[in-house]
Amino acid sequence: MKYSRQRECIREFLSGRQDHPTAETVYTNVKKEFPNISLGTVYRNLSLLTEVGEIQKISTGIGPDRFDWNADPHYHVFCRECGSVMDLKLENINHINILAGNEFEGRIDGHITYFLGTCKACLQKEADSQNPQAEYTAACMEHQLLTEKTQNIS
Amino acid sequence: MKYSRQRECIREFLSGRQDHPTAETVYTNVKKEFPNISLGTVYRNLSLLTEVGEIQKISTGIGPDRFDWNADPHYHVFCRECGSVMDLKLENINHINILAGNEFEGRIDGHITYFLGTCKACLQKEADSQNPQAEYTAACMEHQLLTEKTQNIS
DNA sequence: TAGAAATCAATAATAATTATCATTATTTAC
DNA sequence: GTAAATAATGATAATTATTATTGATTTCTA
Numbered sequence A, B: 001m002k003y004s005r006q007r008e009c010i011r012e013f014l015s016g017r018q019d020h021p022t023a024e025t026v027y028t029n030v031k032k033e034f035p036n037i038s039l040g041t042v043y044r045n046l047s048l049l050t051e052v053g054e055i056q057k058i059s060t061g062i063g064p065d066r067f068d069w070n071a072d073p074h075y076h077v078f079c080r081e082c083g084s085v086m087d088l089k090l091e092n093i094n095h096i097n098i099l100a101g102n103e104f105e106g107r108i109d110g111h112i113t114y115f116l117g118t119c120k121a122c123l124q125k126e127a128d129s130q131n132p133q134a135e136y137t138a139a140c141m142e143h144q145l146l147t148e149k150t151q152n153i154s
Numbered sequence C: 001t002a003g004a005a006a007t008c009a010a011t012a013a014t015a016a017t018t019a020t021c022a023t024t025a026t027t028t029a030c
Numbered sequence D: 001g002t003a004a005a006t007a008a009t010g011a012t013a014a015t016t017a018t019t020a021t022t023g024a025t026t027t028c029t030a
Helices: A005-014 A023-030 A039-051 A095-102 A120-130 A139-146 B005-014 B023-033 B039-051 B095-102 B120-130 B139-146
Strands: A056-058 A066-068 A075-079 A085-088 A107-118 B056-058 B066-068 B075-079 B085-088 B107-118
Touching: A005 A023, A005 A039, A023 A039, A039 A056, A095 A107, A095 B107, A107 A120, A107 B095, B005 B023, B005 B039, B023 B039, B039 B056, B095 B107, B107 B120
Parallel strands: A075 A107, B075 B107
Antiparallel strands: A056 A066, A075 A085, A107 B107, B056 B066, B075 B085
């Protein structure tokens, strides 16, 4: 399939990234190359790319959806502190589908799993705040700037 | 904690149910007893009950959130055909937290998992439509009426 | 029973996303 | 290479789900 210049740019922006940008972030960045692009176009193309399996959409139920250039099934960790979403290289755990299938009358053909926790940088921040003497490591703040922040974390 | 009559009614409506109603459904039903209740009150109380751990909120990322009177951790199956959400009596699979922890630099303290599949009734419907001779079993339609339907299934 | 505290209903506001539609860009047929 | 057909865009409106605000009402407490 041949892509429009805008769609290609969106795909390009995503490709190879470690973080998992929101539609909004994709929008503000693609805008640098296409100042007139509209948020609707970004959403439209992200949905399209998701549909054809070039990227994947991650919904945590907390904050907006995120997009991952790696469409291969893999897992994610959601940091409760800073809201960042990180990849997890976890061996496949599809055996849980079998376990689930044994208890279910219909057909199970997949699962959505994401892990909840605290990222390295936020653990560090936690430790530092317990020890006021210690200098703040800039690590976490830096991390927060680098990674996507999620609103509405309760 | 003593509950207001509205809050008690919301709790009461949820308790013991097999399905997993949305805020909207709770609203339309509680309205029978409190015709003047507002959707905001329903949302407020559902959040409150969730916070104190009397019920739990289920977000699949597809359609609105759902509420489960059983606050104990357990798993759910989401039927891709009819959008219903069913309980799953699955032995605990917390070992996946350990597996995840081994691959993650921060701290893992939980996971959210739900299974995707097709429920019994929708499997039946599928089978019937392949065989036009067969009479439609009313099972699935009935099921759709009984269970919550989710909008925006793509 | 009066005054404080909690909760309410109504409504406005917000966030995230999808739909509409007239216009522009790209492809295809000749 | 140009015209018609198709596809995609940008702008904007609409929708969906949810949270916040606020003034009125109910309920608890002394």
